[in-house]
Amino acid sequence: xxxxxxxxxxxxxxxxxxxxxxxxxxxxxxxxxxxxxxxxxxxxxxxxxxxxxxxxxxxxxxxxxxxxxxxxxxxxxxxxxxxxxxxxxxxxxxxxxxxxxxxxxxxxxxxxxxxxxxxxxxxxxxxxxxxxxxxxxxxxxxxxxxxxxxxxxxxxxxxxxxxxxxxxxxxxxxxxxxxxxxxxxxxxxxxxxxxxxxxxxxxxxxxxxxxxxxxxxxxxxxxxxxxxxxxxxxxxxxxxxxxxxxxxxxxxxxxxxxxxxxxxxxxxxxxxxxxxxxxxxxxxxxxxxxxxxxxxxxxxxxxxxxxxxxxxxxxxxxxxxxxxxxxxxxxxxxxxxxxxxxxxxxxxxxxxxxxxxxxxxxxxxxxxxxxxxxxxxxxxxxxxxxxxxxxxxxxxxxxxxxxxxxxxxxxxxxxxxxxxxxxxxxxxxxxxxxxxxxxxxxxxxxxxxxxxxxxxxxxxxxxxxxxxxxxxxxxxxxxxxxxxxxxxxxxxxxxxxxxxxxxxxxxxxxxxxxxxxxxxxxxxxxxxxxxxxxxxxxxxxxxxxxxxxxxxxxxxxxxxxxxxxxxxxxxxxxxxxxxxxxxxxxxxxxxxxxxxxxxxxxxxxxxxx
Numbered sequence: 013x014x015x016x017x018x019x020x021x022x023x024x025x026x027x028x029x030x031x032x033x034x035x036x037x038x039x040x041x042x043x044x045x046x047x048x049x050x051x052x053x054x055x056x057x058x059x060x061x062x063x064x065x066x067x068x069x070x071x072x073x074x075x076x077x078x079x080x081x082x083x084x085x086x087x088x089x090x091x092x093x094x095x096x097x098x099x100x101x102x103x104x105x106x107x108x109x110x111x112x113x114x115x116x117x118x119x120x121x122x123x124x125x126x127x128x129x130x131x132x133x134x135x136x137x138x139x140x141x142x143x144x145x146x147x148x149x150x151x152x153x154x155x156x157x158x159x160x161x162x163x164x165x166x167x168x169x170x171x172x173x174x175x176x177x178x179x180x181x182x183x184x185x186x187x188x189x190x191x192x193x194x195x196x197x198x199x200x201x202x203x204x205x206x207x208x209x210x211x212x213x214x215x216x217x218x219x220x221x222x223x224x225x226x227x228x229x230x231x232x233x234x235x236x237x238x239x240x241x242x243x244x245x246x247x248x249x250x251x252x253x254x255x256x257x258x259x260x261x262x263x264x265x266x267x268x269x270x271x272x273x274x275x276x277x278x279x280x281x282x283x284x285x286x287x288x289x290x291x292x293x294x295x296x297x298x299x300x301x302x303x304x305x306x307x308x309x310x311x312x313x314x315x316x317x318x319x320x321x322x323x324x325x326x327x328x329x330x331x332x333x334x335x336x337x338x339x340x341x342x343x344x345x346x347x348x349x350x351x352x353x354x355x356x357x358x359x360x361x362x363x364x365x366x367x368x369x370x371x372x373x374x375x376x377x378x379x380x381x382x383x384x385x386x387x388x389x390x391x392x393x394x395x396x397x398x399x400x401x402x403x404x405x406x407x408x409x410x411x412x413x414x415x416x417x418x419x420x421x422x423x424x425x426x427x428x429x430x431x432x433x434x435x436x437x438x439x440x441x442x443x444x445x446x447x448x449x450x451x452x453x454x455x456x457x458x459x460x461x462x463x464x465x466x467x468x469x470x471x472x473x474x475x476x477x478x479x480x481x482x483x484x485x486x487x488x489x490x491x492x493x494x495x496x497x498x499x500x501x502x503x504x505x506x507x508x509x510x511x512x513x514x515x516x517x518x519x520x521x522x523x524x525x526x527x528x529x530x531x532x533x534x535x536x537x538x539x540x541x542x543x544x545x546x547x548x549x550x551x552x553x554x555x556x557x558x559x560x561x562x563x564x565x566x567x568x569x570x571x572x573x574x575x576x577x578x579x580x581x582x583x584x585x586x587x588x589x590x591x592x593x594x595x596x597x598x599x600x601x602x603x604x605x606x607x608x609x610x611x612x613x614x615x616x617x618x619x620x621x
Contacts, residue, residue: 335371
């Protein structure tokens with residue numbers, strides 16, 4: 013592992029400094045239920061015979077109830093006669109799950125049939141994943157000391173027994189679920205063969221016989237799943253270069269007919285690592301309004317979309333490290349609206365703030381893949397991500413607005429002639445990318461073997477000859493001014509844009525202070541003092557104060573060595589006293605990143621079939 017020192021450990025001291033951000037998909041969101049009981053868990057082991065009768069009134073006045081296992085605590089919270097927002101308190105230690113058992117039933121599969129098998133989801137916290145069916149807060153003592161995990165899996169596990177860690181889903185009511193201060197790891201969801209599918213629509217050229225298609229049972233969200241997160245999909249091995257699953261990679265919408273309820277999620281001060289799913293969402297699958305802040309999403313894998321996060325909901329991600337995840341689409345995050353819907357229900361906007369996405373890999377959208385969705389990226393760094401096809405950094409057929417961000421050192425290995433390695437747009441009627449106060453540097457396309465490596469800060473796929481000039485349907489990638497690109501591929505011609513091809517003069521991705529890694533501006537960089545102030549953006553990605561004439565990109569070079577944190581008022585400082593001792597959470601994240609490399613190597617078969 014390199015010497016990255018992601019300062020997410022500092023986040024534990026900053027809970028009071030970052031305001032809670034709310035997001036909702038409806039004009040009148042559901043109202044949380046009243047506060048319920050406070051439950052403490054006294055043991056760390058799982059049990060094959062859980063019973064809520066084992067939960068008793070607590071002798072400690074700080075708690076109402078104590079349960080011997082986490083599974084029984086979740087079951088007890090689910091059993092409330094009326095909806096309530098209970099709280100489960102976890103102490104330092106590792107809570108290991110061992111009791112397997114499936115909630116999803118795949119039935120009615122007939123060889124050769126065109127009709128999909130029927131999927132029934134019957135949440136049951138007594139077996140398998142910890143199903144949360146009533147509103148609940150789970151509070152750990154910190155992600156460096158509280159771990160919830162599955163026990164180590166066999167080398168060749170039974171797909172019907174593999175499981176995620178947490179699952180938020182109900183057939184009776186809306187659910188508010190909050191996860192705080194934990195590390196969630198080792199969830200595993202393998203696809204289940206159900207039966208032979210109909211003849212392939214993509215037969216190979218004679219004389220080869222086409223391979224049979226298969227109906228597969230797919231589940232999503234190996235770490236945490238919010239929503240139904242299960243479907244039967246048709247896998248056709250004769251298809252190449254595109255998604256092999258029909259439609260949605262095994263995901264289901266939040267408005268499934270058998271549910272119809274809303275799931276409102278909060279994920280705060282969390283690390284999700286070493287989770288793996290054949291379906292969508294290696295680390296986190298979300299199908300409802302979500303707020304996530306102070307996160308480490310590291311070393312997760314998906315066989316379809318969203319190695320780190322698969323998201324289908326109105327969402328805000330603030331202050332996160334999303335690194336070393338892998339998937340077919342969206343190695344870091346896969347963000348989607350509802351392609352089959354019309355009007356406002358089709359778009360589920362996503363906001364990404366103060367976040368670094370690095371070292372992620374995918375076929376399309378190494379860091380970010382957006383489908384029919386509006387994505388707003390501010391004060392963020394997208395660096396060192398790789399796409400086998402196009403969009404090493406950002407790939408979209410929807411709307412992306414990028415402000416005060418740095419997109420650097422991303423690569424598309426097999427990009428089309430006009431494809432982009434940094435930002436890539438696939439043409440649609442909705443597609444557009446706007447850039448303002450954004451720095452693009454050293455993004456490339458090409459393998460260097462089959463085709464030469466070329467500059468590709470911006471580009472289009474679908475063999476579009478142009479997407480940065482006013483031709484045809486107009487610009488798909490537009491400048492709003494005050495940007496910098498060190499190649500000629502973005503056509504930066506608005507007021508305040510720096511001359512294209514100029515050396516950006518930035519340092520490598522590194523610990524430059526703050527909470528996440530950034531690219532520092534070197535002395536003499538043309539990005540310095542050449543941005544324009546934007547209302548509401550008073551700090552850079554690290555929390556350092558922006559000047560009245562700010563710098564271009566996610567990093568603001570401080571004058572005279574000053575510029576400590578704060579975030580523009582409120583009296584909350586991001587400065588942390590140097591004790592001379594290594595932060596235990598920083599050491600944890602280093603070990604997580606190192607371990608994730610081994611996990612990816614051992615389980616790379618999920619991306620190769």
